[in-house]
Amino acid sequence: TQLLEQSPQFLSIQEGENLTVYCNSSSVFSSLQWYRQEPGEGPVLLVTVVTGGEVKKLKRLTFQFGDARKDSSLHITAAQPGDTGLYLCAGETNFGNEKLTFGTGTRLTIIP
């Protein structure tokens, strides 16, 4: 079973600060997805990266897929209270399998 480790597990910062969340594995993934989950709801997809070294931006969020496709990072610039939530990375491996392996999550709290 592939493991995806996320760090930090918890992060609490002031509004306006920058932060980076990491997702690491010893396995190679064909793609990696980032989800955000808010209390009482299911995870919602933020972005998918499929090419080693790929960088995608979603407003103040920047996602990067490692060159070897084993790791990824999420960087948030000028964090806002609306960014508060549980961030999950999830990796896909075998084509035709559709199986996602989820990381343990990073619980982010932005203090106004």
Added chain:
Amino acid sequence: EAQVTQNPRYLITVTGKKLTVTCSQNMNHEYMSWYRQDPGLGLRQIYYSMNVEVTDKGDVPEGYKVSRKEKRNFPLILESPSPNQTSLYFCASSRFRDRVGLASEQYFGPGTRLTVT
């Protein structure tokens, strides 16, 4: 509106009393899956289905059953629930990837919080 629905949202039951959590999606997705979410363990896949009448075990299938008689529905059955099945359960669906390089976006339901006493 494209969505995945689950029922019930909350359930408290006793050990050994059979229960079913329903899941339905209106996006004509081939792939459906059940996860459980526990603190510190993240989301773990219980069962998945690639299409009608095609189901397979995920990472933590013990104590659960599923069926896929229709494309839109994927119920999760606990024949004899035990306290260690107390958890937050999510159903998800996605379109089947039809070529290499595409990633499947999974749409999640709102979750079912189950407590077994």
